[in-house]
Amino acid sequence: MNYKKTIELMDRVQFIYELALAKLELESLSAKFEITNSMRKFELVSGDEELLRKRVAYFKSIDGQITDYEKLFQFNQTTSINQYLTHWMYPYKGKFHPQMIRALLNFIKVNEGDLVLDPFMGSGTAILESQILGLNSVGIDVSPVCVLVSKVKTESVAVLDKIKEIKDEILKQNETNLTNFENPENKGIRASVEGIKDEKVRNFFLVAELISHSDESRRGRDFHKSFSNNVEKMLKSVEDFDKAIKEVGLKPGKVRIEKGDSRDIKLKDNSIDGIITSPPYSIALDYVKNDAHALEALGFDTKIIREEFIGVRGTNSNRIVLYNQDIMKSIDEMFRVLKPGKFCVIIIGDASYLGERIKTVDFTLQYAKKLGFKLIKNIDKIIYGLYNVMQKENILIFQK
Ligand SMILES: C[S@@+](CC[C@H](N)C(=O)[O-])C[C@H]1O[C@@H](n2cnc3c(N)ncnc32)[C@H](O)[C@@H]1O
Structure with missing residues (x-):
């Protein structure tokens, strides 16, 4: 009897773009399959089951055996299914959906030892997903907050024991601050955190502080109580990461995170095996304003810093002109550093400004093509958010 093995989609897969990516990732991992009537179960005709179990993003089991990604979802300290391991740390607007990134990493055929x-x-998000999948990665952002947060998400597991050693002491100092806040000698939790010698451990507590500032300013929570809660929850997530390495058998890739400018990337020509990124969508979101509380808490002057950020420079129609120039320079740089034949994924959506629709997707697409990128796929990512508001983005996949 010709027995075919079943590959089962995760229960939470619900959008058309997810189904499209699920099929694409299987094809890229050299699996041959048939989709059965239910659409949620595929039949594997041929393929490396072990490889599939290790890498797939949208499937929960292969021939009855649970996939690594389904296992990873269990390591979650939040109520949001995709904010597992350290993904949740810091409330950043416009985060990628981690599962989509894993599927895209499969689609662009990057393997162990490759650099994303x-x-x-x-x-x-893309850097952490690369690390989890065992790929090496470089992450660049102009925002010091992003640099700090991304480091903490990916580096804390290496200093887990040191974080545990110092935690009680820091929380005790926080308690003292809580009861002594009118004492002029009390310089607050920052002084305690700044006294930590190990940079990775210091960064961990600094992010706990930043999340607490956000809890205070956006949700009206008590800063000190938030700080203690955040430290405990963050620690549990880092312990989860450590457990996942041991229990799921992850071999984390190497990570390099730098503060830098996408218009002037400090990497050699033809040195990168794959790019997955999402630039600011024109001027849709003011990233400086959005993170002002955290930037200021880190001692940055937001008026000066804005000059480096794409999408917030200039006023009125000049803002669009500057955005277009900046995005062209960034695409030039991505093209330059990518190895020939490799893939670059740009996730972007249109925006509206001064009552007009800014066609960011088309602009990006046309410029990338003009530069020599070949468009391999253009996937509509349509989702309905709260109150049925449609959000449409495009996943543009180019090959150099
Ligand atoms: C759409 S967000 C990326 C979100 C990300 N995909 C995630 O999962 O969190 C765009 C990012 O571009 C950054 N950015 C703006 N101008 C930049 C520049 N000149 N160089 C590098 N990054 C820049 C912003 O700080 C912001 O974090």
């Missing part, structure tokens, strides 16, 4: 780049790293 995200030149608009944001909160580090």
Whole structure:
């Protein structure tokens, strides 16, 4: 009897773009399959089951055996299914959906030892997903907050024991601050955190502080209580990361995170095996304003810093002109550093400004093609958010 093995989609897969990516990732991992009537179960005709179990993003089991990614979802300290391991740390607007990134990493055929780049790293989703999948990666962002947060998400597991050693002491100092806040000698939790010698451990507590500033300013929570809660929750997530390495058998890739400018990437020509990124969508979101509380808490002057950020420079129609120039320079740089034959994924959406629709997707597409990128796929990513508001983005996949 010719027995075919079943590959089962995860229960949470619900959008058309996810189904499209699920099929694409299987094809890229050299699997031959048939889709059965239910659409949720595929039949594997041929393929390396072990490889598939290790790499796939959208499937929960292969021939009855649970995939690594389904296992990883169990290591989650939040109520949001995709904010597992350290993904949740810091409330960053416009984060990638991690599962989509894993599927795209499969689609662009990057393997162990390869180097992935995200030149608009944001909160580090693509870098963390690369690390989890065992790929080496470089993340660049102009925002010091993004650099700090991405480092903490990916580096804390290496200093887990040191974080545990110092945690009680820091929380005790926080308690003292809580009861003594009118004492002029009390310089607050920052003084305690700045006294930590190990940079990675210091960064961990600094991010706990930044999340607490956000809890205070956006949700009206008590700063000190938030700080203690955040430290505990972050620590549990880092412990989860450590457990996942041991229990799921992850071999984390190497990570390099730098503050830098996508218009002038400090990498050699033809040195990168794959790019997955999402630039600011024209001027849709003011990243400086959005993170002002955290930037200021780190001692930055937001008026000066804005000059380096794409999408917030200039006023009125000049803002669009500057955005277009900046995005062209960034695409030039991505093309330059990517190895010939390799893939560059740009996720972008249109925006509206001064009552007009800014066609960012078309602009990016046309410029990339003019530069010599070949468009391999253009996937509509349509989702409905809260109150049925449609969000449309495009996943543009180019090959150099
Ligand atoms: C759409 S967000 C990226 C979000 C990211 N994909 C994530 O999962 O969190 C765009 C990012 O571009 C960054 N950015 C703006 N101008 C930049 C520049 N000149 N060089 C590098 N990054 C820049 C912003 O700080 C912001 O984090």
